[in-house]
Amino acid sequence: MRLEGEVTVPVDLDRARExxxxxxxxxxxxxxxxxxxxLSEREILAVFRLDIEGVVEYLARLRAEARIRVKQExxxxxxxxxDGRAARAPYRGTIVLRLEDLxxxxxxxxxxxxLDLGRLAAFLRAFIDVESLINRVVDDIVxxxxxxxxx
Amino acid sequence: xxxxxxDAIVIGGGISGLWTTLDLAxxxxxxxxxxxxxxxxxxxxxxxxLLHSGARYAVTDPKAALDCIAENKILAEIAPHTVEDTGGFxxxxxxxxxxxxxxxxxxxxxxxxxxxxxxxxxxxxEEPQLNRESRIVIEVPDKVVYSRDLAVSIALxxxxxxxxxxxxxxxxxxxxxxxxYLDVYVSDKTVGRTAVLRARAVVNSTGPWAGIFARRxxxxxxxxxxxxxxxxxxxxxxxxxxxxxxxxxxxDILVPYGDTSIMGTTAFLxxxxxxxxxxxxxxxxxxxxEGSVMVPALAxxxxxxxxxxxxxxxKFKDRxxxxxxxxxxxxxxxxxxFTIVGGKFTTGRLIGEKAGDSVARYLGxxxxxxxxxxKLDGGDPYMELKRFRGSSSYRSLYSxxxxxxxxRGRIDEERGRSAAYAVLGGVISLESxxxxxx
Numbered sequence: 001m002r003l004e005g006e007v008t009v010p011v012d013l014d015r016a017r018e019x020x021x022x023x024x025x026x027x028x029x030x031x032x033x034x035x036x037x038x039l040s041e042r043e044i045l046a047v048f049r050l051d052i053e054g055v056v057e058y059l060a061r062l063r064a065e066a067r068i069r070v071k072q073e074x075x076x077x078x079x080x081x082x083d084g085r086a087a088r089a090p091y092r093g094t095i096v097l098r099l100e101d102l103x104x105x106x107x108x109x110x111x112x113x114x115l116d117l118g119r120l121a122a123f124l125r126a127f128i129d130v131e132s133l134i135n136r137v138v139d140d141i142v143x144x145x146x147x148x149x150x151x
Numbered sequence: 152x153x154x155x156x157x158d159a160i161v162i163g164g165g166i167s168g169l170w171t172t173l174d175l176a177x178x179x180x181x182x183x184x185x186x187x188x189x190x191x192x193x194x195x196x197x198x199x200x201l202l203h204s205g206a207r208y209a210v211t212d213p214k215a216a217l218d219c220i221a222e223n224k225i226l227a228e229i230a231p232h233t234v235e236d237t238g239g240f241x242x243x244x245x246x247x248x249x250x251x252x253x254x255x256x257x258x259x260x261x262x263x264x265x266x267x268x269x270x271x272x273x274x275x276x277e278e279p280q281l282n283r284e285s286r287i288v289i290e291v292p293d294k295v296v297y298s299r300d301l302a303v304s305i306a307l308x309x310x311x312x313x314x315x316x317x318x319x320x321x322x323x324x325x326x327x328x329x330x331x332y333l334d335v336y337v338s339d340k341t342v343g344r345t346a347v348l349r350a351r352a353v354v355n356s357t358g359p360w361a362g363i364f365a366r367r368x369x370x371x372x373x374x375x376x377x378x379x380x381x382x383x384x385x386x387x388x389x390x391x392x393x394x395x396x397x398x399x400x401x402x403d404i405l406v407p408y409g410d411t412s413i414m415g416t417t418a419f420l421x422x423x424x425x426x427x428x429x430x431x432x433x434x435x436x437x438x439x440x441e442g443s444v445m446v447p448a449l450a451x452x453x454x455x456x457x458x459x460x461x462x463x464x465x466k467f468k469d470r471x472x473x474x475x476x477x478x479x480x481x482x483x484x485x486x487x488x489f490t491i492v493g494g495k496f497t498t499g500r501l502i503g504e505k506a507g508d509s510v511a512r513y514l515g516x517x518x519x520x521x522x523x524x525x526k527l528d529g530g531d532p533y534m535e536l537k538r539f540r541g542s543s544s545y546r547s548l549y550s551x552x553x554x555x556x557x558x559r560g561r562i563d564e565e566r567g568r569s570a571a572y573a574v575l576g577g578v579i580s581l582e583s584x585x586x587x588x589x
Contacts, residue, residue: 053211053398056464056473059418060211060398063437087377088419088431124375124420128473 001121001131003138004112009149013076013101016109016149020097021072026080029148031140032061043069050086050137055128062086076100082115091117095141109145113138155587157183157315159510160335160350162322162364164190167477167491168356169305170503170522171510176314177521178511183348183583184306184314185337187321190576191302194358195496197460199381199415200408201392202226202234202294203497206241206266207399209258210251215476218498220264223294225500225523226301232530233301237407239293239392240274243286244444248396252287255396259291266291280388280446293392295406296496303572304529306579311528315583318576320346325353325368327485339589346589352510355490359461363425365490370482372490375464375473378428379416382438384452388412393445402441411455414442421461430457465493479506487513532571533559536578544581552578 009016019025023044027036036046046066053060064086071079080095093115100108115138121130161172164186172184186192205219227234243249259266266289274288275281281288306316324336328349335348355372357364365372387407395403406413417434435457443450464473477494479502489509494502504520511518529535536552539545545552555574558567583589 049400058208058212058215058399058475059401061400062418063401 001116001134002112002114003135004110005142006108006110007142007146008102008106008108009146010106011149012105013099013107016099016107017072017075017078019149020099020109020145021070021078023068023070026070026145027068029145031144034063039067042071043067051140052133055133089117091115095138107149111142155183155348155589156332157181157348157350158514158516159183159352159354160185160333160348161354161356162335163356163358163361164188164302164306164316164318165193165195165356165358166191166302166305166496166499167358167494167502167506168354169195169302169309170499171354171356171491171506172314172316172503173305173309173312174503174507174520174522175510176309176312177525178507178516178518179313180511180514180516182309182314183317183350183587184309185317185320185322185335185348187319187340189318189580190306190316191299194460194462195302195499196298197381197458198298198496199404199406199413200295200298201239201404201406201415201497202296203495204239204291204293205262205264206239206255206259206291206293207394207404209262209264210254211399212474212476213258213262215474215498216258216262216264218476218501220262220292222498222501223292226296226497227294229522229525230301230304230527233297233304233527235295235297237293237295237391239291239394240269240278240281241289241291241394241396242274242281242445243288243396244282244284245397246286249286251397252289256289264291278389278391278393280448281393282445282447287396289396290391291394293394295392295408297409297569298496299569299576300529300532300572301527303532303576303579304527306576307535308525308528310579310583315587316576316579317583317587317589318580320589322364323367325355325485325488327487333485333487350487352487352489352513354506354510355488356506358494359463360425361463361490361492368488370484370488370490372480372492373465374492376421376461377464378419378421378459378461380419380428380430380434380438380457380459381413381415382430382435382442382457383408383455384412384414384449385455386410386412386452388446388448388452395441395445402438405442405446405449412442412446412449412452414438414449428459428461430459434459462495463493477502477505479509481509481513489513529572529575532568532575533564536571536575539575539578539582542578542582543585544578547581548574548578 049061066084203219205216362374
């Protein structure tokens with residue numbers, strides 16, 4: 001599933017790049033983060049509590065882990081490559097951020113994400129709205145990054 | 152073998168099947184329950200033991216919460232020997248937990264679940280193992296229910312009211328025969344051969360496997376089997392059930408069960424619904440870590456074991472979310488077949504009542520459900536076992552029965568109660584078989 005959007009943050013390009021391309025600072029911007037550890041210079045393992053309220057009645061938060069590799073592809077492009085598990089089911093995806101300096105300490109971030117829940121998505125689709133769940137999760141991530149940069 | 156004809160056959164000896172059997176028996180419907188293994192051996196014997204007050208669901212599913220508080224009260228009235236009125240605390244530890252308080256309190260008030268707020272220092276006095284950093288504590292009427300004790304008590308009461316409890320029979324097919332009957336083909340695991348039981352109505356109460364069983368007989372029933380892990384610790388650390396005050400999440404319930412503590416639960420999906428879920432090391436570490444935030448001593452309490460079980464999750468057309476609520480499906484083809492989908496242990500009696508209503512209507516039986524008010528038999532499992540001393544199954548089970556009865560009046564009487572219930576379950580099944588010539 002592919003999603004895209006853009007946000008403008010009130011920081012200059014260098015600051016945005018510094019925060020978003022550094023695994024240590026980036027991970028702290030992610031919402032519902034429970035714990036994390038660094039696996040290598042560019043890779044972290046993060047554990048989240050995904051907000052799934054309204055999807056399954058008896059569970060509003062679901063533990064999910066993500067191994068996130070941060071790649072700086074060029075000065076204006078950062079790619080997060082994600083391999084994770086939620087409810088013991090594997091998923092994978094990428095989030096690409098394209099940073100554009102708007103001047104006056106302002107940066108536009110265009111983002112694209114692609115998430116693949118594998119066979120699990122087909123299995124879940126009969127019971128829950130998988131698309132809206134993914135939408136919500138990605139939206140949460142983007143908002144987390146945005147509010148972190150605004151601080 | 153003689154032809155056994157019933158008004159109703161209930162397939163599946165979990166909590167829903169047991170309550171349905173009792174409900175029908177009390178309405179005077181000649182009912183047989185068939186279970187491929189022994190009663191309450193799967194999900195109904197592998198949960199955390201919490202008899203929900205409904206507080207856990209109050210914010211996210213008020214309907215489920217309302218059902219839970221009603222059933223919580225009923226069960227404590229009709230089966231007091233299987234319920235321990237522990238009470239439960241919801242504790243806020245973090246700032247985020249604290250923010251959930253308003254929502255929870257409002258929802259509890261709206262639904263009518265009684266609660267009282269305690270000063271954290273007062274709560275720690277009452278529960279000395281509670282995290283001393285707790286910010287807000289409220290008490291709710293959570294209770295603990297002893298699974299096998301209740302399951303056998305329901306089976307015994309059903310048996311005493313004319314039902315047959317048949318263990319070791321696996322239903323392999325259901326076929327309509329003529330206008331009036333359904334034939335249930337069963338594999339008898341005790342002798343390794345198949346048999347046919349006939350009934351006017353059949354209830355598929357196979358829990359998380361209801362979809363698989365339905366598919367086997369050519370019907371589509373959608374159930375998402377999800378699984379969860381629970382961890383058992385060697386000591387009972389609290390008098391009450393301890394819940395984390397936050398949106399329902401993994402690892403937020405600690406239940407004092409007998410002399411142990413049980414921490415639950417995780418949630419995971421099974422790609423193969425017929426697979427047996429198993430606890431992972433990560434689950435155990437996670438649950439211990441989460442539990443020790445509420446009760447720090449848990450981190451130093453030895454883990455005895457862990458277990459996982461499957462829970463049926465369903466989706467109603469008129470609700471946007473998947474739920475542990477239940478539905479009784481009345482199939483058009485074959486007529487007379489009903490499937491119970493979803494459900495949880497706390498609301499098992501209500502499920503049985505609704506399934507009983509559907510079957511009774513189909514059979515033209517006007518007598519209403521009695522399970523809301525009938526006191527269950529089995530308060531003293533030793534005495535109940537003694538009653539079977541002169542029965543036809545006594546000889547077959549002589550050693551098992553006498554071993555258990557010998558515990559009475561001796562040092563292990565209290566610890567032996569569960570064994571007494573277990574053997575009593577076996578005696579009821581054997582008696583039922585003998586009465587039917589099976």
